Amino acid sequence: MFLDKKRFKNAFLERLENMYGKNINESTTIEQFMVLGSMVKEHISKNWILTKKNYRERGEKQVYYLSIEFLLGRMLGTNLLNLGIREIVEEGLRDLDISLEKIEQQEPDPGLGNGGLGRLAACFLDSLASLHLPGHGCGIRYKYGLFEQKIVDGYQIELPDYWLREGNVWEVRRSDKAVEVRFGGNVWVEKVGERLVFHHENYESVLAVPYDIPVPGYKNKTVNTLRLWSAESAIKDFDFQCLNNRDYQKIIDYKRSTESISEFLYPDDSKEEGKILRLKQQYFLVSAGLQSIIRSYKKRHQDIHDLPNKVAIHINDTHPVLAIPELMRILMDEEGLEWDQAWSITTRTISYTNHTTLQEALERWPIDMMKTLLPRIYMIIEEINERFCRELWNKYPGEWDLIHQMAIIADGQVKMAHLAIVGSYQVNGVSKIHTEILKKQVMKNFYACFPYKFHNKTNGITHRRWLLKANPLLAKIISDTISPNWIEHPSDLNYLQNYAKDPSFQEQIFLVKKKNKISLSNYIQEKYNISVDPNSIFDVQVKRLHAYKRQLLNVFYIMDLYNRLKENPDLDIIPRTFIFGAKAAPGYFLAKRIIKLINTVATVINNDPTIHGKIKVIFIENYGVTLAEKIIPAADIGQQISTASKEASGTGNMKFMMNGALTLGTLDGANIEIKDEVGDNNIFIFGLTPQEVLHYYQQGGYRARDFYQSDPRLRKILDQLMNGFFLKEVVEFKFIYYSLLQENDEFFVLKDFAAYADTQQRIDQSYRDHKAWTEKSIINIAHSGIFSSDRTIYEYASGTWEIRPIFIP
Known part of the structure; x- marks a missing residue:
């Protein structure tokens, strides 16, 4: 399709007619963008399939990067550059009297992030693929971005950022890979033989449906995956009796509650409803992501105990920290492992990047909210805290103030940064001075307790x-x-x-x-x-x-x-x-x-x-x-x-x-x-x-x-x-x-x-x-x-995740 200019032009005109039933003179610029995008994605797909096949057959360790944001920017131009076909496309379109620059301007910025946290995640994905490294992103497919900013009389006015109005040409919906995420309800315990079995009942079921976006490396055959999760209603599990009673409002409320989870990036948390929605988003991300990761792992490997040797899970700031108790839940409740076995696997699989010294950004969640919304997860966090505090007591007998300061649960709150440090095998800051401040100020007690966990990885850009x-x-x-x-x-x-x-x-x-x-x-x-x-x-x-x-x-x-x-x-x-x-x-x-x-x-x-x-x-x-x-x-x-x-x-x-x-x-x-x-x-x-x-x-x-x-x-x-x-x-x-x-x-x-x-x-x-x-x-x-994200990712790959390049033949 892209081997030469003539073949590209013919393919473009044919695709335009097939998709829209129009010739070149009748088509709009947005239609031209959708046509070109679909052609580029098709071009990528062959190597995408080949990459997945090689990863599956080689069985090498892979990293999954969990982030609440991925600030990708427009992808058409980047994909053309990475594929090495920009000149052919630009010249071919020019022959058709079409400006590639104008086509690129039709692409909206994906509303998947806000600032440096999300842009860093996007740069890291580019570097992983360009360095032939098996690494994938895991995030949320927000229907609306943070907001579209207008300045009216000098004031910021927020409008909905509906970036998906024309759809997203780069994504592939994977309905067959959907998983269930559970909120609320109650948990009861049953002793079966020597094991405690936990039963979760009366919960609200949410369907997490993945949308995959290919991430091609620069002029190589590696194409990794950014998987974004969309929240949908699990109607098939709903009580259909309410339909007979014409109780439609119950279904409408349920659908609205479900779909709101992936509707907005960073819902306003100044009120209780917003706080609950943010916590829902965070658990939705990690539960869907981890279920998918474990399911993929089990297709290729028999022994769940070998997970840390084949999978690295990285949490980008505190938003995905619930990955720690969620992995514990999966290993114990679904895989039948004992606590010590599950904890050993979890703390050898998950690593954590801290992005801030601001206390308000080191998230804390009210105990009552966590217990109500995520009852099983809270039970696990409570047990992690109990065991950790006992370790602290043995290490620092009688130092109650210190133990209180370091506890994961204290003062009516669950402290997510504390949970991240305790449950991860490595913690890193993102510049030399930041890491030193973490070690000597913000997290000095944890550094004294776990000095081997703390490392620096100065950020980079692609x-x-x-x-x-x-x-x-x-x-x-x-x-x-x-x-x-x-x-x-x-x-x-x-x-x-x-x-x-x-x-x-x-x-x-x-x-x-x-x-x-x-x-x-x-x-x-x-x-x-x-x-x-x-x-x-x-x-x-x-x-x-x-x-x-x-x-x-x-x-x-x-x-x-x-x-x-x-x-x-x-x-x-x-x-x-x-x-x-x-x-x-x-x-x-x-x-x-x-x-x-x-x-x-x-x-x-x-x-x-x-x-x-x-x-x-x-x-x-x-x-x-x-x-x-x-x-x-x-x-x-x-x-x-x-x-x-x-x-x-x-x-x-x-x-x-x-x-x-x-x-x-x-x-x-x-x-x-x-x-x-x-x-x-x-x-x-x-x-x-x-x-x-x-x-x-x-x-x-x-x-x-x-x-x-x-x-x-x-x-x-x-x-x-x-x-x-x-x-x-x-x-x-x-x-x-x-x-x-x-x-x-x-x-x-x-x-x-x-x-x-x-x-x-x-x-x-x-x-x-x-x-x-x-x-x-x-x-x-x-x-x-030296500030390229290639350098940063190389340091993560060798010093944190222990992953190696896989060259796609």
């Missing part, structure tokens, strides 16, 4: 999407300069250091950045009717909006810069375009007020002719993977300014450096490792250190009001929140004001402001020397290879 696909102009220059080997061996990017001072290469890099900035400028003009100068510094902060990520620090600097320009319109600065992109959780009031502030400041600045366009502020709505691919290649500065110690790793910092942007950041997460790679002169670091932040949290002594009183810039900015300078309705920003001064500025925005402003001034001065700036840019690109 360079094939974030450079080869997102920035083809830069990728071509790199390939022409050092050969295309870097695509399969990203460490080869290091060779670019030899060209950092080369005037000809610098000029090429500069021109590519300029073209990408013009492209983004055109998008902004078309979308928002705002003219931005491509010669200005593109200063970008795009990420999930959270107080610790400190978009507030950025907008305060913009307010200060505007104040200075108003006082002196002739102020000597390089023109600056500040670009934001961020979604705030629907129930996160402070974050949504920060979005309103950014947009209010943008409206005032962008419409003030007295500052002569020296600064512009752009908030790009509905930020996601596809927009990131447009924004990041155009950035001169990537802002990574989270409060030190709060960002576990960050991967946006890696994407920016790989595309030649310089990092403006704190000593947080992977910023530290980027700094170690590129050197102090090629990154802009400011602010408190992690140790200083942790000292303030532990010892106190920080007074935010001191900075308000001592720094006239800050006093003016904060007063402008309250005096109507930017917005007459002063009540809008009171919450921000009070969070800083009355609640003492939890994330040290005011403390770091002066250092941040000074560093921004250094950026202004540095950018004036284009030659030196471009040299810094090249050095960043050259050192980005």
